Amino acid sequence: MARPTRSPPLTDPSVGPSSLRASLVIVLLVLAFTTLYTLHTLEQVRDNTVAELDTVTELGEKSIDHYLGLLQTSLHGLTQELQEAAPRAGQYDLNKVRRYGARHPELVDVSLIDRHGQVLVVSRKQADNRLPSVGQQANFIEARDAMDGGVDFVLGRPVQGALSGRWVLPLRYAVRDAQGQLHAIASAYLPVELMQTFWQDAPIMKRAAIGLLGDDGYLRSRYPVPGDQTPAMVYGERRRGALYRHLQAQHFPQQGATQGVNQIGGTENLNVFRRLTHYPITLFITLPMTELYRVWWHTVRTSYFLLALLLGGLLLAQRIARRRQRELYLQQQQARSAQTRLAAIVESSDDAIISHNLDGRLKSWNPGATRLLGFSESQALGQPLDLIVPSDLAADEARHLSRVRQGERVERIETQRLHRDGRRIDVEMSISPLCDDRGEVQGISNILRDITARKTAEQAIHVLAYFDALTGLPNRRQLMDRLALTLDEAQRLQSVGALIFIDLDHFKDVNDARGHAVGDAVLCHAAATLTQLLRKGQTVARLGGDEFVVLAPALGQDLASGASTALRLAEQVRNELAQPFELDGQPYTHSASLGLSLFPFGQQTPADLLREADTAMYQAKAAGRNRLAFFEVGMQTHIEDRLALENELAQAIPQQQLQLHLQAQFDAEGRVDGAELLLRWQHPERGLVPPDRFIPVAEKTGLIIALGDWVLQQACALLVGLRARGLNTPLSINVSPRQFRQPDFVQRVQAVLADTGAPGCGLVFEVTEGLLIDDLQETVSRMQALAELGIRFSIDDFGTGYSSLVYLKRLPLYELKIDRSFVQDTPGDPNGTAIVRMILSMAKHLGLRVVAEGVETQAQVDFLVSSGCDALQGYLYARPTPAWAWLEAQAAQPPAPETPPETPAETSPETAVPPPH
């Protein structure tokens, strides 16, 4: 494992200056943008408003200028009329003034005033007919001064009528003499309300006001007049507000706009103005800035709303991003500290913690791994995993790794790893996948724990628990375990095994005479001797003291064969133990008594079996020691006898103890129609051994092959003898399945026929139905091969096996032999009779000859002959006779005998029974 390196400390980006800076930048940007936008839009709104109001002032100026022009022209007309009609200066036709006043009802008090201010005439009738003087009135004086300066028309500042109390605009026109000197002034008053009607329909904005401001600083008109202002306040005072100050300062410019605090209302207003073309008056529209702002707000509020949304969104996004960063920071911090902790744990762990990539190259290696496996980190890293995996465990390892590659974990398995010095170390191993963020397996980690000490302890415990300390052999516990398993298996497979209980004879004496140590050595020697005798699957155990047990399973498939093998094994054990040996140069001999029990029997338990063998061993001790005893009563004798028979049968052929007997078969007329050869064993001590005793032994031991060959030889020789004597009697011999199935059976038969010169057609091979069951195909082809040599086939003991027309049809058969058990049942037993009839009918149907075996009574003969049986064989006709003697007897008889042959001297009395007719 690479050493943990100190990583630079993590800083929380969500609380750092950069985060604050980011927020600040956003806010500043938005503020800057907002300001610029505000200024820009405000300016736009202002420009638009100014443009809009300017259009209105332009129109207003034209119409008011025109209107005043009309008034001026009208008054000019009056003055011309007065001048032209005056015979001399000052002698004016005052009626013209009155008539003019009557024609212009919109004008209040049309009058003519002399230059001193004395009213000469006034259009409106005065109550007392007195004409006042206005010579002291400021606006008269101002007008006269202006007219003296050459101005003809003066639109004076508003005044309140002395009589009407109405505020009016004085219009004055100069009446001059022939020299152009001012002589009189024609006056008319225009009510300010009349002027206001001009503006009522003007397209100006709500809360805006429109008006006319004279260069003298007095308003000529204003619409509307705010409710808190009296006409005197509006028209009677000289203006001091921003507009007038601006006009004054700018020397009354033609047009323009200015902003400032208004005198009326005291509000900050935008003033747009245009000077009348022909009069010293400026038309203005004044609009409170609040109205402008309102319009501006109306224009921009959607944008501000969107902007606010944007800002809110940005701040929210930034807040979320900050939170994310914080979470990430915390996660990283946790991961970092977990990593540090893990690295420390890995570093200090006693376990080997290693990892490798998917190609099996080692990627990390902790000090624990160095301690456990001897390789330093630098020696191990980059090396293949095989460095530490024993080659015989590579397949296991590959299996584990393929599971881990699928994402599984392999937990706490016990295995071994290679140390640098080549030792194998027992380890407990857990393997886990190392996955990337997406869960893909990128590597594999191994945690290896040294379990050598535990294994050694387990081993020691196991040895103590299951092995005998002195001899190292399995002890009683282990024996009982194995016995239980073996017994189960034997019961399942139905194979016979044996348990041999061995107790050394007089072992106590060894201890007493030579000491315990020598006694121990003797026990070890016995253990070694027994171990050497063991075959695969067999167990020898020491129960304690001088008691040993040999467990030998699967000695045979049946009791007889199992028992005889067990007996041989036990004899061998006894023999070997009885062999003299040396200990420290001293010769020793000892013997042992053996008890033998076979299994499985019924519900035998391991304890039963051990007790039985023990009991048998005590019998052996009681019988004089150095011997063996079977637990089963009578079995020993039986087995011993059978073993002896096996040995003796092997000698029977070379010692010419076998004989061939012959039993003739007769046809319905009592003529010899054939003969069956029967094997007899004439034992020197046992006398005549019956075939049912030695044939099974021969079958089991394989001696049947040799016996079969001998019989075939003899039969052929006999056949040749018969033919030499002019007899064609066919001879039947029994062929055992084992003999028939020899791979070279056909060749052997062929060779014997050739050797002896016997004709194949003189031989009938009797086979049992059992032969036909296994591998029918092979049987058929072999029979056909033999049939080609002329040999015919007969099914022996027909009816006791698996009769089936299927195979009967397929076989090259010559005859069927009805088993004696059915023949004996005829004609009395209806079942037997029915079976025999059925066989006869079937044989007839298949065209086969039928021979009835075991015919003993005339009633049977009568039944069989009447039922169509072809040949009869049995004691009623002839007992088995030594074959060569029979041959001689046959040769001596005249040919074509009508009656069955006389039985030879040694035959039984039954053979003398007269033949059936």
Ligand SMILES: Nc1nc2c(ncn2[C@@H]2O[C@H](COP(=O)(O)OP(=O)(O)OP(=O)(O)O)[C@@H](O)[C@H]2O)c(=O)[nH]1
């Ligand atoms: N040397 C030695 N002797 C042992 C050990 N365990 C038991 N013995 C002795 O073995 C002897 C067993 O004797 P037995 O089998 O009862 O009697 P025996 O002398 O063999 O006589 P038989 O069995 O009747 O032929 C006893 O004297 C035990 O003390 C051992 O581990 N070592």
